[in-house]
Amino acid sequence: MELTKFLAVMAAVLPVAYGAPVEAANQLHPEILAAMKRDLGLDAEQATARVARELAATDVIENARRSTGDDFAGAWVARDGAAIHVAITNEARAAEVEAAGATPVFVRNSLTKLEQAKLALDGIDIDQVQTLDSTAEAVGVAAYFVDVASNKLVIEALPGSVAHAEGLAAQVGLADGEFEVVTVQEMPTTLALIRGGDPYYINRSARCSVGFAVTTGFVSAGHCGTSGSSATTSAGAALGTFSGSVFPGSADMSYIRAASGSTYTNAIAGASARITGSTVTAVGGSICRSGSTTGVFCGSVRALGATVNYAEGRVTGLTQTNVCAEPGDSGGSFYSGAQAQGVTSGGSGNCNSGGTTYFQPVNEILSTYGLTLVRS
Structure with a gap:
């Protein structure tokens, strides 16, 4: 072969x-959509929307990381992909995280x-x-x-x-x-x-x-x-x-x-x-x-x-x-x-x-x- x-x-x-x-998110292969439905409980509309949000989250997290500097303590997207959380060690940085489009989480x-x-x-x-x-x-x-x-x-x-x-x-x-x-x-x-x-x-x-x-x-x-x-x-x-x-x-x-x-x-x-x-x-x-x-x-x-x-x-x-x-x-x-x-x-x-x-x-x-x- x-x-x-x-x-x-x-x-x-x-x-x-x-x-x-x-465009990529809107064209997920049927087998991928089937797997996401089986493993994540998402229908086709939910799956394509989640993938699109997660792709956009990459830039949001990078912007938050740059703006918060040494106070940045990591980031993650919520289980349903609808929210972006950015951890910070300094509560004074909360406004910068929000400005980047994420939810601040204060950590030690x-x-x-x-x-x-x-x-x-x-x-x-x-x-x-x-x-x-x-x-x-x-x-x-x-x-x-x-x-x-x-x-x-x-x-x-x-x-x-x-x-x-x-x-x-x-x-x-x-x-x-x-x-x-x-x-x-x-x-x-x-x-x-x-x-x-x-x-x-x-x-x-x-x-x-x-x-x-x-x-x-x-x-x-x-x-x-x-x-x-x-x-x-x-x-x-x-x-x-x-x-x-x-x-x-x-x-x-x-x-x-x-x-x-x-x-x-x-x-x-x-x-x-x-x-x-x-x-x-x-x-x-x-x-x-x-x-x-x-x-x-x-x-x-x-x-x-x-x-x-x-x-x-x-x-x-x-x-x-x-x-x-x-x-x-x-x-x-x-x-x-x-x-x-x-x-x-x-x-x-x-x-x-x-x-x-x-x-x-x-x-x-x-x-x-x-x-x-x-x-x-």
Whole structure:
């Protein structure tokens, strides 16, 4: 199968439109609308209106951030996408937030302090305590991130590591009220799958999903393959070779340079839809994911810049969502409306009971490898 047709199949559930943000929101693909109805309870009119509001919120938040300076403590959109909240540590800045078009929320902890604490955690070798006692509580620190809505650093830990997590918070200088330990029941895992099926295969064994087409190939997750690994269709036809890959560490990203003579498109099968850009959606914004195992599922952004502890090692700079995913969805597209957001990294749970999924922001992939999204 030529890459053009392959990527069209992979992009069959990507958002539509090539044009202005409002135009893009009004042309959401039927499969995206169906997923937003199923996962977010929104009809077509509500879904398109929400996406348009969230695209506009990006500029509002940036204007508020610039005007409030060091007093800016983060921002998020409301659960229904109707309001934009901007946290500030100085109530005197409230008028500037309102002038920018957002609702001010006064908080105690500065964003700088919380982000510096998270950065300090990134520099600690977090020992995942092991036990041979089968009756003991499960242990492990799963992930941590700054939750701007709660104005705290959140550390997710298995039941047996709550005290460990609290000690880590104290180690990086956080006091009560500046952090929260949330108990989770399982550690996150990457989502590659060794079994037969479509989309693309790495060295003709592990299966992952295409993220987004770029002018010289496509991008996906770093844990899917290493530099030099081959990417093929299920029939063994060459799609390209991994030209760059980072995992674990500072990212979970890869760039697959396509085979000679291939053409590239983000066209949706049976339509003339396009991804129009890669504007980052805010915390609380709606987001959807396409993967080769489960198709399209939607949810919301929960946190930016999360650190996740996989079995293979720690990965920083991921975005946390409440969208589900399953093995084989790795590398697949995350998007808000017509704006590319990132590629699926990993998480926990499944699409029957729900789950948490992290993605690697696409803009970092594009800038790292000097790539350009396909827009035609």
